[in-house]
Amino acid sequence: xxxVLLGAPGAxxxxxxAKLVAEFGTxxxxxxxxxxxxxxxxxxxxxxxxxxxxxxxLVPDEVIIGLVTERLSEPDTQKGFIxxxxxxxxxxAVALDAELSRLNRPLDAALLVDVKFDVIIKRxxxxxxxxxxxxxxxxxxxxxxxxxxxxxxxxxDNEQTVRNRLEVYERxxxxxxxxxxxxxxxxxxxxxxxxxLVYNDIKQLLHL
Ligand code: AP5
Ligand code: ZN
Numbered sequence: 249x250x251x252v253l254l255g256a257p258g259a260x261x262x263x264x265x266a267k268l269v270a271e272f273g274t275x276x277x278x279x280x281x282x283x284x285x286x287x288x289x290x291x292x293x294x295x296x297x298x299x300x301x302x303x304x305x306l307v308p309d310e311v312i313i314g315l316v317t318e319r320l321s322e323p324d325t326q327k328g329f330i331x332x333x334x335x336x337x338x339x340x341a342v343a344l345d346a347e348l349s350r351l352n353r354p355l356d357a358a359l360l361v362d363v364k365f366d367v368i369i370k371r372x373x374x375x376x377x378x379x380x381x382x383x384x385x386x387x388x389x390x391x392x393x394x395x396x397x398x399x400x401x402x403x404x405d406n407e408q409t410v411r412n413r414l415e416v417y418e419r420x421x422x423x424x425x426x427x428x429x430x431x432x433x434x435x436x437x438x439x440x441x442x443x444x445l446v447y448n449d450i451k452q453l454l455h456l
Contacts, residue, residue, distance in 0.1 A: 255361035304412035358428035
C-alpha cells in the first residue's frame, strides 16, 4: 500500500498509522517524528526546525521535501509506505506526485481522518507520548503501557499552539483534500469514534 494520511493535527493519524504498521509492517514515514528526532539529536535540521515546531508553524517546504525524497529512496519503501503529516502544502503535494511518478510508485489512496476541531483541542491538550518507544497515549496513563517508559507532553500540545496549528491546517493543508479528490484518490473516515472502529473502517476503505 502506498498511502498518504490527511487530517488535522490530533485527528489520530499517528494512532492509526501505528496500528497499520503493527499489522502489515508497512514503513511509516512521519515527518513530525523525523523532525522531533532531529531536534532531540541536535542536528542542523533539528536546529532549523525547532522554532517553527514550537510555534505550530510549518517548517519550510524545501527542507521537508528533501527529507521525504531522501526517505523514499531507501529500499524498504519499495514494499509500500504510509506518509503521515506529509504533504501539508500544495507545493509538497506537487513535489510528491513528481517524485512518485519518477519512481513509478503511484499512490493508492489519500486517507482523510476527519475529526471536528473542538474534539481535537481536547485530545491534543491531554495527549502524552512515551519517551522510550513513542507510544501515543493520554494523561490518564502514569507510564507507557507498552514498555513502562516515562510519558511526556509535546512542547506544541499546549492550547495556544494547538489553536495556531489548527489555523495553519485550515489555511495550508485543508486545500489538499480537494487536490486528492480531484485525482480520485480521496477516501474519508470518521475519526471521532473508538480507535478500533476507526481502524476497521480504514481497512475496509483501503481493501486491506
Ligand atoms: P506532526 O507531528 O505531524 O503533528 P500533527 O499533524 O500536528 O499531528 P499530530 O501528531 O499532532 O496528530 P495525529 O493526527 O498523529 O494524532 P494522534 O494519533 O497523535 O507535526 C508537528 C510539527 O512538525 C508541525 O506543526 C510542523 O511544525 C512540523 N511538520 C511536520 N510535518 C511537516 C510538513 N510536512 N511540512 C512542514 N512542517 C511539518 O492522536 C492525538 C491524541 O488523540 C492522542 O492522545 C491519541 O491517544 C488520541 N486519539 C487518537 N485517536 C483517537 C480516537 N479515535 N478517539 C479518542 N482519542 C483518540
Ligand atoms: Zn513506551
